Amino acid sequence: MQVFTTTPFDDIAAAGELFAELEACGYDGAFSYETKHDPFLPLALASRTTTRLRLGTAIAIAFARTPMTLANVGYDLAHLSDGRFTLGLGTQVRPHIERRYSMPWSRPAARMRELVLGIRAIWDAWDGIAPLHFEGEFYRHTLMTPAFDPGPHRVPRARLHVAAVGPRLTEVAAEVGDGVIVHPFSTRRSLLELTLPAVSRGLAAAGRDRADLEVIVVCLLATGATGAELDRSIGVVRKQLAFYASTPAYARVLEVHGWDGLHPQLNRLSKEGRWDEMAELVPDELIEAVAVVGRRDAVPGLVREKLAGVADTVSIECTRQPDPAHFADIVAGLGGGGR
Numbered sequence: 001m002q003v004f005t006t007t008p009f010d011d012i013a014a015a016g017e018l019f020a021e022l023e024a025c026g027y028d029g030a031f032s033y034e035t036k037h038d039p040f041l042p043l044a045l046a047s048r049t050t051t052r053l054r055l056g057t058a059i060a061i062a063f064a065r066t067p068m069t070l071a072n073v074g075y076d077l078a079h080l081s082d083g084r085f086t087l088g089l090g091t092q093v094r095p096h097i098e099r100r101y102s103m104p105w106s107r108p109a110a111r112m113r114e115l116v117l118g119i120r121a122i123w124d125a126w127d128g129i130a131p132l133h134f135e136g137e138f139y140r141h142t143l144m145t146p147a148f149d150p151g152p153h154r155v156p157r158a159r160l161h162v163a164a165v166g167p168r169l170t171e172v173a174a175e176v177g178d179g180v181i182v183h184p185f186s187t188r189r190s191l192l193e194l195t196l197p198a199v200s201r202g203l204a205a206a207g208r209d210r211a212d213l214e215v216i217v218v219c220l221l222a223t224g225a226t227g228a229e230l231d232r233s234i235g236v237v238r239k240q241l242a243f244y245a246s247t248p249a250y251a252r253v254l255e256v257h258g259w260d261g262l263h264p265q266l267n268r269l270s271k272e273g274r275w276d277e278m279a280e281l282v283p284d285e286l287i288e289a290v291a292v293v294g295r296r297d298a299v300p301g302l303v304r305e306k307l308a309g310v311a312d313t314v315s316i317e318c319t320r321q322p323d324p325a326h327f328a329d330i331v332a333g334l335g336g337g338g339r
Contacts, residue, residue, distance in 0.1 A: 001307065003336030004029040004315040006058050006218065008322055015042030016049035025328040026337035029054030031088065031315065034061050040073050047081040052337075056086030058181055058218070058315065059163045063091060063111065064101040067118030067139050074119065074158040075126070075150060083155035088181055089116070090163035093249065104138075109168040111138050116160055116176045127152045161216070165249050167198040174202025179214035184317070185244040186217065187289040190253045191310050217311040220291040221318045221327065223299050230295060235279075236321040237291050242278035245286070246270040259286065292316075300333030 005027055009015055015032075019042070022030045030046070030053055032039040039057045046055050055077070062070070070087065077085040091097075091112060097105045114136040125132035125144050132144040162173035164180045173180040182195055203210060222237040224230035244250050246266035254263050262281065269278045287293060292302045303314055314334070316327055331337070 002028040016045035019046030023053040031058035059090030062089040071122040086159040170198035171202035184218040
């Protein structure tokens with residue numbers, strides 16, 4: 001199992017140094033993500049300070065952009081990184097796409113499928129495989145003149161990964177993506193009962209084998225070297241899970257465990273801005289089912305236990321409480337960097 005991480009950053013100028021540290025820690029790959037800052041600029045810097053680390057977005061917001069803009073940035077970052085770049089895409093939710101980005105929203109699974117196919121059609125045109133003539137329901141790309149054609153890839157194309165949120169998007173990710181990124185709000189039971197069956201349906205629809213797809217599961221860590229550190233980390237994770245559990249997209253995970261009543265309560269409190277009260281409603285059982293909870297030396301075994309038979313790659317993170325040493329001891333315990 002390869003070991004990745006998703007890393008927060010506030011100082012984009014220091015991103016090159018940060019990703020170099022992650023490479024030195026033994027990670028096989030590291031992702032940026034899109035919240036307060038552009039997700040691509042840090043990776044441009046990281047491509048110059050790393051040599052082995054796989055770089056990617058987990059995720060960039062797909063519907064804030066078009067297939068052409070994503071094809072361009074994917075092409076450029078693939079070249080900057082000598083073929084180490086993964087373009088990880090997610091949908092976000094309707095209010096953000098319409099009200100924050102002023103972009104259209106409809107049928108997210110179908111739109112994501114078409115967007116991925118559109119990006120590939122553009123790359124095919126640049127690589128001389130076929131003229132650009134992509135006409136879909138949501139996107140249309142039929143013009144490519146020499147002035148705007150960067151020419152064939154000189155390195156491997158960027159991998160295209162899709163965030164798996166809900167069964168239908170998971171199916172699409174497995175059908176058209178090079179990889180599936182599974183959200184941290186998952187339990188072993190939800191992975192087995194919801195995620196893997198959807199992956200199988202998507203692969204079957206495309207006539208693909210499981211070996212054709214990389215399954216990345218993000219694991220949220222609640223850990224510490226002492227009891228006090230572990231308690232503080234659990235408190236941070238409890239607040240993060242309260243936020244996730246308030247979101248309709250993740251309610252299916254709660255339903256699998258019979259926690260159906262928790263989502264409506266948390267959703268109501270979130271709309272009222274009562275964030276501290278939300279955390280108080282999250283039971284310990286939910287934290288232990290979703291997050292990997294334990295002393296630092298126990299975490300590698302707990303990760304393997306959760307993901308055995310499910311994941312090709314694990315991405316370990318606690319973005320709301322970053323570890324100063326980047327969880328290097330845990331990476332070593334998981335065998336990151338080929339250890």
